[in-house]
Amino acid sequence: MEAKAETRPSRKGIILQEAARLFREKGYRASTLRELARRSGVKGGSIYYHFASKQEILYRIMDETMNNLLQGLEHEIREEQDPVHRLNRGIEFHIRYHLENQDETHVADTELINLGDDHRRRIVGKRAEYERTFSGILEEGTREGVMGVGNTKLASIAVLQMCTGIPYWFNEEGPLSVDEVVAQYIDFVFWGVLGRAGRRESI
Amino acid sequence: MEAKAETRPSRKGIILQEAARLFREKGYRASTLRELARRSGVKGGSIYYHFASKQEILYRIMDETMNNLLQGLEHEIREEQDPVHRLNRGIEFHIRYHLENQDETHVADTELINLGDDHRRRIVGKRAEYERTFSGILEEGTREGVMGVGNTKLASIAVLQMCTGIPYWFNEEGPLSVDEVVAQYIDFVFWGVLGRAGRRESI
DNA sequence: TCACAAACCTAACGTTTGTTAGACTTACCA
DNA sequence: TGGTAAGTCTAACAAACGTTAGGTTTGTGA
Incomplete structure (x- = not known):
């Protein structure tokens, strides 16, 4: 529902995808937003633009x-x-x-x-x-x-x-x-x- | 192997038992040693006498x-x-x-x-x-x-x-x-x- | 060219956390 | 009675964390 046809995935989508991978690897609690940001190609606090x-x-x-x-x-x-x-x-x-x-x-x-x-x-x-x-x-x-x-x-x-x-x-x-x-x-x-x-x- | 016959459980045993309960309730990462200590009837850092x-x-x-x-x-x-x-x-x-x-x-x-x-x-x-x-x-x-x-x-x-x-x-x-x-x-x-x-x- | 909003960055704050060092208490044995 | 070891407490440290505020860049439409 997020991406239609063949558009490149939105940053929000990338973050969600990387989060799933990261959370699976290390567990939710052991995963830091800083690493999630790094993996998503973004700096630290920028995540809070997309998520509360x-x-x-x-x-x-x-x-x-x-x-x-x-x-x-x-x-x-x-x-x-x-x-x-x-x-x-x-x-x-x-x-x-x-x-x-x-x-x-x-x-x-x-x-x-x-x-x-x-x-x-x-x-x-x-x-x-x-x-x-x-x-x-x-x-x-x-x-x-x-x-x-x-x-x-x-x-x-x-x-x-x-x-x-x-x-x-x-x-x-x-x-x-x-x-x-x-x-x-x-x-x-x-x-x-x-x-x-x-x-x-x-x- | 820890407790023989009918002796009251050792503090070490109590800590292990409470830890299992706590870890199950909140997960390992979300559990703090301070709360584990409280539940085990002991103050903060005393845990380190029993475990490294x-x-x-x-x-x-x-x-x-x-x-x-x-x-x-x-x-x-x-x-x-x-x-x-x-x-x-x-x-x-x-x-x-x-x-x-x-x-x-x-x-x-x-x-x-x-x-x-x-x-x-x-x-x-x-x-x-x-x-x-x-x-x-x-x-x-x-x-x-x-x-x-x-x-x-x-x-x-x-x-x-x-x-x-x-x-x-x-x-x-x-x-x-x-x-x-x-x-x-x-x-x-x-x-x-x-x-x-x-x-x-x-x- | 200008204005404006979306997207992102930087730098910091306050809190919590595992861990440690050292002092104190208790119980037991010589 | 004094000494010793086990067990516990207190207080603090350094690091890491989620989160925030405010500034900066980028893209778009008029």
């Missing part, structure tokens, strides 16, 4: 991330009817977004503690909404009999937690491609560690 | 946690032969330890970034060893044909990640008991979201 405070930068990153996740997920599963396919596409989107926006998602997942009460409540709310979408799918699938989840709320948390953690260890230069990670995780989410071994095929 | 630096306190918490996890896991699965039972007991131990030591485990899982290079390397090493135990079990189970995991390393990371995240949301006063959480998670790890519905029972 250090915390606002953090909030902007997290809020935009949550908005993208919510909107992207909604768009991804809208047309799909079957719960199994909905879950499949939802998870794939979740993983891909996390791998394509590692800095921002990592920050959004680790720096909640450094948000003020107001800001935190808003992010937590959006998080809850995001998670409710998944637990809704699990509920529907279980009701229809195609899934068998005891506690859908717990399961959705578990699914998101394990996918969210991918940027922690994923390495671009590593042996695994994004597609492989997506495939493996989806397989695990659906079949567990017991896998397809010794069971009827149903998908 | 703020970082040493963090490292002690994380290192002890990892040692307990490694030793506890080993002890828990030693006698068991069947990979399915080994995994079952391993996960149950992992979850229970995380729920019984929420402050310490939460700190150990979130504050890696605030460790110096040396300390971090040591903790990362122990983490890798811990995780290797689980991936070993999955490998064995897959080789024997009782499990069906495509990438055992990936799956073990996923399993640990989702269990490790439990202290994030678990509430002692909430509707769920520890036993229920353990049961649900183990069920999910083994059977995935498809569950037992429409499959042969094999366990």
Whole structure:
């Protein structure tokens, strides 16, 4: 929404991007505005022309991330009817977004503690909404009999937690491609560690 | 190893315990030694009689946690032969330890970034060893044909990640008991979201 | 050419922080 | 009773931090 077509990114956008990288590297609290300014090609206090405070930068990153996740997920599963396919596409989107926006998602997942009460409540709310979408799918699938989840709320948390953690260890230069990670995780989410071994095929 | 039998906890022990609570509440970087001292019933600089630096306190918490996890896991699965039972007991131990030591485990899982290079390397090493135990079990189970995991390393990371995240949301006063959480998670790890519905029972 | 606003810089302020040195207190043993 | 060591306190230091005020540059439109 910030940059249209092919314009070079605004300074504000650069600062946000560099902030995400810096915060991910050193953590929000250990990152200084002076270093953020340096990385953004600007001197110390100039940041305050674009942002009111250090915390606002953090909030902007997290809020935009949550908005993208919510909107992207909604768009991804809208047309799909079957719960199994909905879950499949939802998870794939979740993983891909996390791998394509590692800095921002990592920050959004680790720096909640450094948000003020107001800001935190808003992010937590959006998080809850995001998670409710998944637990809704699990509920529907279980009701229809195609899934068998005891506690859908717990399961959705578990699914998101394990996918969210991918940027922690994923390495671009590593042996695994994004597609492989997506495939493996989806397989695990659906079949567990017991896998397809010794069971009827149903998908 | 610190306190034997029923002696009252040493000041050093109190500081470590309060530090875990404080670090979990506010994060390591946002916690001040002055507040840690206050909570530990001691004045400002007295902490330095027991610890050389703020970082040493963090490292002690994380290192002890990892040692307990490694030793506890080993002890828990030693006698068991069947990979399915080994995994079952391993996960149950992992979850229970995380729920019984929420402050310490939460700190150990979130504050890696605030460790110096040396300390971090040591903790990362122990983490890798811990995780290797689980991936070993999955490998064995897959080789024997009782499990069906495509990438055992990936799956073990996923399993640990989702269990490790439990202290994030678990509430002692909430509707769920520890036993229920353990049961649900183990069920999910083994059977995935498809569950037992429409499959042969094999366990 | 001038005016004006956006963008940026410089220099500093006040506060907080981890850390330290040295004095003080307490408990125990000879 | 005196000495010694462990434990704690007090007071301060130097560095780093977020933030601010006011000046300077740059670009644009009339």
